[in-house]
Amino acid sequence: MEIQLLNEITRLLKVELKKHNMAYRDIALVLNISEVSVKRLLNGQQAISLQRILAVTAHLDLSLSKLISQAEQNVNQLSFFTEQQDDAFFEFPPLFTLWSELAEQRTVEQITDRHGLDPASLYIYLRKLEHLELIELDSGNRCKLIKPSHTAFERGAKYPVFFVEDVLSRLKDRVLNIEANDRSAFLLSMKAELTAEEFQEINDQLDEWMFNKLKESQAVSSRQGLNTQPYTFGFMAAKGAFHEQLAAIPRVDDSLRSRLV
Numbered sequence: 559m560e561i562q563l564l565n566e567i568t569r570l571l572k573v574e575l576k577k578h579n580m581a582y583r584d585i586a587l588v589l590n591i592s593e594v595s596v597k598r599l600l601n602g603q604q605a606i607s608l609q610r611i612l613a614v615t616a617h618l619d620l621s622l623s624k625l626i627s628q629a630e631q632n633v634n635q636l637s638f639f640t641e642q643q644d645d646a647f648f649e650f651p652p653l654f655t656l657w658s659e660l661a662e663q664r665t666v667e668q669i670t671d672r673h674g675l676d677p678a679s680l681y682i683y684l685r686k687l688e689h690l691e692l693i694e695l696d697s698g699n700r701c702k703l704i705k706p707s708h709t710a711f712e713r714g715a716k717y718p719v720f721f722v723e724d725v726l727s728r729l730k731d732r733v734l735n736i737e738a739n740d741r742s743a744f745l746l747s748m749k750a751e752l753t754a755e756e757f758q759e760i761n762d763q764l765d766e767w768m769f770n771k772l773k774e775s776q777a778v779s780s781r782q783g784l785n786t787q788p789y790t791f792g793f794m795a796a797k798g799a800f801h802e803q804l805a806a807i808p809r810v811d812d813s814l815r816s817r818l819v
Contacts, residue, residue, distance in 0.1 A: 561605075561663070562707065563626075563629055564602070564605065564606060565602050565702055565703070566629040567606075567611060567625060567626065567629045568599065568600045568602060570629055571611070571614055571615075571625075572600055574620060578618055580618075582597050582600070585600075585614060585617070588613055588614065589610055589614070601694070601696055601702070602694075602702040603696065603700055611625075633706060634773070637708065637709040637710070638709065638710055638712045639705070639709055639710070639711055639717075642690065644711060644712070644715045644717050646686070648716040651717070651720060652683070653686060653687065653690075654717060656669065656683050656684075657687060657692055659672070660687075660701065660703060661707035661709075662707070666680065666684070666700070677699075681699060684701055688701070691704055692704055692705050708769065708773045725790065725792065726794075729790055733745040749799060749801060757797070760795070761795070
């Protein structure tokens with residue numbers, strides 16, 4: 559199973575434990591392991607096997623298939639950052655950098671080395687993400703995501719303003735003069751007469767495609783061994799005609815005749 563799905567399953571199991579007024583020590587007896595081991599399994603510090611999930615669900619009189627189905631539905635639904643989270647990223651952009659690298663499944667140690675952080679700074683940043691309900695933080699700065707890694711910004715969010723203009727400007731420079739044999743970039747453009755409903759349908763289809771493709775690209779375990787590289791997409795469209803008017807067709811005089819005949 560994907561790490562994200564396992565994390566959601568263990569989260570749902572913890573919810574069920576609370577509903578049944580059961581403690582970790584009760585599950586330790588069921589699984590015949592220590593209470594510390596149960597805590598590690600249910601907090602994502604150690605991968606939990608399907609057999610152990612089955613044992614816990616059987617003890618709680620839960621349907622394993624329904625539990626997994628609920629977890630898959632929760633993981634796959636479109637998730638958005640809250641206004642509070644957007645404000646925090648807007649006011650201090652390095653928080654989004656940290657969140658993004660955790661979402662890319664970089665370890666805390668890798669992030670520390672990558673940015674030259676001292677332990678005190680790292681702890682403060684992680685605690686802030688925990689306060690924003692983006693991660694759960696355990697001892698030793700071990701953490702797991704609460705929000706899915708494919709979480710997006712709502713339309714009108716403040717933080718994306720930081721990078722959208724710059725990204726689109728650089729992307730435009732890259733795609734305006736593409737050579738015929740260049741397969742690493744493309745530019746598609748059209749003007750079409752559409753109804754408002756047809757325009758919205760295209761918008762929704764692109765949203766769904768990008769959302770699904772982002773989830774696929776972040777499924778690390780299923781993409782191991784693939785030769786992946788970063789690609790940037792920037793679809794845009796709006797009501798209106800933004801192209802120049804086509805050139806008028808003039809009468810052919812002597813100066814034009816020599817160019818045409």
